[in-house]
Amino acid sequence: MTRISDTFARLKDQGQAGFVAYVMAGDPDADTTLEMMHGLAEAGADVIELGAPFTDPMADGPPIQRAALRALKSGMTLKGVLGLVARFRETNADTPVVIMGYANPFHAMGWEAFVDAAAKAGADGVICVDLPPEEDAGLREPMERAGLSLIRLATPTTDDGRLPEVVRNTSGFVYYVSTTGVTGAAAGETAVVGAAVDRVREASGLPVAVGFGVKTQERAREIGRVADAVVVGSAIVDELAQQGVAAALELASGLAKAAHDAR
Amino acid sequence: MTAPNAFSKYPDAKGLFGEYGGRYVAETLMPNILALEAAYEAYKADPAFVKDFDDFSRDFVGRPSPLYFAERLTEAFGGADIWFKRDELNHTGAHKINNCLGQVLLARLMGKTRIIAETGAGQHGVATATVAARFGIPCEVFMGATDVERQKPNVFRMKLLGAKVHAVTSGRGTLKDAMNEALRDWVTNPDDTFYVIGTVAGPHPYPAMVRDFQSVIGREARAQMLDRIGRLPDAAVACIGGGSNAMGLFHPFLEDESVRLIGVEAAGKGVDTPDHAASLNGGRPGILHGNRTYLLQDEDGQILEGHSISAGLDYPGIGPEHAFLHDVGRAEYRHATDAEALEMFQLCSSLEGIIPALEPAHALARVRDLATELGKGKTILMNMCGRGDKDVFSVASALGVEL
Numbered sequence: 043m044t045r046i047s048d049t050f051a052r053l054k055d056q057g058q059a060g061f062v063a064y065v066m067a068g069d070p071d072a073d074t075t076l077e078m079m080h081g082l083a084e085a086g087a088d089v090i091e092l093g094a095p096f097t098d099p100m101a102d103g104p105p106i107q108r109a110a111l112r113a114l115k116s117g118m119t120l121k122g123v124l125g126l127v128a129r130f131r132e133t134n135a136d137t138p139v140v141i142m143g144y145a146n147p148f149h150a151m152g153w154e155a156f157v158d159a160a161a162k163a164g165a166d167g168v169i170c171v172d173l174p175p176e177e178d179a180g181l182r183e184p185m186e187r188a189g190l191s192l193i194r195l196a197t198p199t200t201d202d203g204r205l206p207e208v209v210r211n212t213s214g215f216v217y218y219v220s221t222t223g224v225t226g227a228a229a230g231e232t233a234v235v236g237a238a239v240d241r242v243r244e245a246s247g248l249p250v251a252v253g254f255g256v257k258t259q260e261r262a263r264e265i266g267r268v269a270d271a272v273v274v275g276s277a278i279v280d281e282l283a284q285q286g287v288a289a290a291l292e293l294a295s296g297l298a299k300a301a302h303d304a305r
Numbered sequence: 306m307t308a309p310n311a312f313s314k315y316p317d318a319k320g321l322f323g324e325y326g327g328r329y330v331a332e333t334l335m336p337n338i339l340a341l342e343a344a345y346e347a348y349k350a351d352p353a354f355v356k357d358f359d360d361f362s363r364d365f366v367g368r369p370s371p372l373y374f375a376e377r378l379t380e381a382f383g384g385a386d387i388w389f390k391r392d393e394l395n396h397t398g399a400h401k402i403n404n405c406l407g408q409v410l411l412a413r414l415m416g417k418t419r420i421i422a423e424t425g426a427g428q429h430g431v432a433t434a435t436v437a438a439r440f441g442i443p444c445e446v447f448m449g450a451t452d453v454e455r456q457k458p459n460v461f462r463m464k465l466l467g468a469k470v471h472a473v474t475s476g477r478g479t480l481k482d483a484m485n486e487a488l489r490d491w492v493t494n495p496d497d498t499f500y501v502i503g504t505v506a507g508p509h510p511y512p513a514m515v516r517d518f519q520s521v522i523g524r525e526a527r528a529q530m531l532d533r534i535g536r537l538p539d540a541a542v543a544c545i546g547g548g549s550n551a552m553g554l555f556h557p558f559l560e561d562e563s564v565r566l567i568g569v570e571a572a573g574k575g576v577d578t579p580d581h582a583a584s585l586n587g588g589r590p591g592i593l594h595g596n597r598t599y600l601l602q603d604e605d606g607q608i609l610e611g612h613s614i615s616a617g618l619d620y621p622g623i624g625p626e627h628a629f630l631h632d633v634g635r636a637e638y639r640h641a642t643d644a645e646a647l648e649m650f651q652l653c654s655s656l657e658g659i660i661p662a663l664e665p666a667h668a669l670a671r672v673r674d675l676a677t678e679l680g681k682g683k684t685i686l687m688n689m690c691g692r693g694d695k696d697v698f699s700v701a702s703a704l705g706v707e708l
């Protein structure tokens with residue numbers, strides 16, 4: 043068992059949808075991110091997605107683009123991201139941490155070196171946005187050896203012909219992007235999302251987390267009724283940037299409750 | 306003729322040129338990329354598609370472009386004979402339109418009702434807007450906010466042509482950010498929109514498709530050289546931004562091993578300074594905009610801004626086929642500085658009566674060395690890929706002249 047599968051097994055036992063919270067490493071600095079990670083875990087986040095900043099985040103909308111630029115300006119690097127995971131693990135042994143980023147920084151460190159360092163730091167999985175199954179052998183194979191989960195994105199454009207390919211060789215959970223578009227865009231229709239979640243769950247045999255566009259408790263509750271977990275990124279990132287840590291954690295706490303109490 | 310080599314058989318089925326290229330895109334785009342590839346494979350050899358491309362190339366673009374003996378530059382450089390492939394005489398003033406024509410014709414066949422494009426200096430944006438206007442397809446162009454400010458005449462041209470221009474403020478507001486924004490738009494509108502990429506970069510099939518459309522340059526030039534001097538040139542030279550005019554010139558010569566292929570990157574203030582755009586000479590392999598290739602990047606894999614006096618060359622990557630040809634040694638990649646390009650811009654204007662774009666002025670700087678390197682009796686073919694009308698303001702300002 044892994045931290046991720048333990049977490050989803052526990053949620054299933056409790057009959058609850060999980061809450062996955064995204065935070066950009068180094069936005070606005072490393073210490074704040076560490077405070078956010080611990081705070082998110084306390085606020086009810088079942089999984090933490092830790093963004094690795096990249097200069098060219100082509101699948102992200104303005105909130106996460108801006109967060110990445112702030113993080114890079116603060117001097118955050120991929121090594122720094124892994125350092126944050128290690129510091130988080132000093133006092134939190136349970137909350138899964140998934141590193142979410144783009145291929146080039148991972149590639150620049152070297153796929154194997156990155157996976158080794160991520161495993162050593164105590165990370166549980168990786169989402170590499172611009173690495174479709176056709177291209178991911180270099181990252182996937184060392185991850186399988188290290189027992190880390192490679193988490194893939196499935197989208198509304200992923201048709202039945204393609205879905206089996208997309209979910210093959212994945213573990214942990216599948217991240218369903220509920221709308222065509224970039225992060226922060228409006229969320230899709232709940233009924234449509236529900237049908238898609240069933241399709242992805244069936245094809246993968248894994249829990250399905252749904253994200254892109256969830257901002258409010260109401261929406262988190264709706265998604266929590268049909269998905270195994272609700273992912274919130276841009277809203278937390280924006281709240282942190284505009285109102286600070288306490289406000290961002292309060293928002294996260296409300297969203298966590300909404301997801302947990304959805305059913 | 307030398308025995309055929311295998312250099313022209315790439316990419317493979319996965320879109321790889323050796324270890325470069327591929328399809329590094331978010332899952333949302335993957336089905337689109339695969340559909341584009343299927344459509345391109347289906348139509349590229351279709352006689353009706355080829356006929357449309359040829360007819361519009363002739364009547365709308367003005368092809369074939371002439372092959373021209375640059376007699377006075379040949380004399381001035383004192384070595385090999387210098388010939389220009391005159392792609393600056395194309396409609397809209399550069400090679401860019403060859404590719405736009407091919408892609409917009411394909412978009413039409415695919416039933417797409419909206420065209421998007423990225424642009425740096427505005428040349429590709431103008432060419433895309435021009436072809437989109439001709440076929441009555443709405444067109445939106447993404448352009449870095451910094452470039453919108455710097456290239457006002459091209460912004461106005463695009464508007465005249467009916468295109469909507471989006472000033473991109475994300476990132477640092479330059480060409481690579483415009484490309485990110487165009488990709489984001491495509492992710493958001495995958496069904497009705499066709500993304501016309503302006504160079505041999507992006508995910509497969511773009512590098513191969515753009516090369517194929519631009520190869521009209523090399524096919525014509527090869528036949529014209531045989532016709533005019535009865536043999537092939539000893540070297541073919543072109544400037545490199547993303548690499549589309551160079552790939553279009555090189556590809557039909559790949560199996561002619563006697564023809565040296567030489568790409569010229571923008572060295573800006575020098576490849577040993579941070580201010581250049583020479584991905585092969587000053588970068589290393591990485592992943593950006595859908596493909597694996599040489600990139601300007603820091604140790605952490607963050608992408609660096611390119612710099613060149615020529616807005617058409619300051620892209621931090623290079624087409625994956627060039628990365629491959631570089632590694633296997635089939636093509637050579639040199640570089641030229643801002644100062645050299647400025648010198649050649651003036652020299653070519655005064656000696657040949659051709660005001661070159663700043664981009665091919667870079668190529669001309671290396672043609673000068675090569676002319677003496679090869680010596681008299683040898684022949685150099687250079688792609689004059691654009692005219693300099695668009696550059697007169699920036700050149701005047703670089704030379705301290707007030708207009």
Ligand SMILES: Cc1ncc(COP(=O)(O)O)c(C=O)c1O
Pocket residue numbers: 399400401425426427428429503504505544545546547548549550551616617618662664665690691692
């Ligand atoms: C005249 C001209 N030459 C060259 C380039 C660089 O592009 P590529 O390397 O794809 O030919 C541009 C780009 O705008 C251009 O306008």
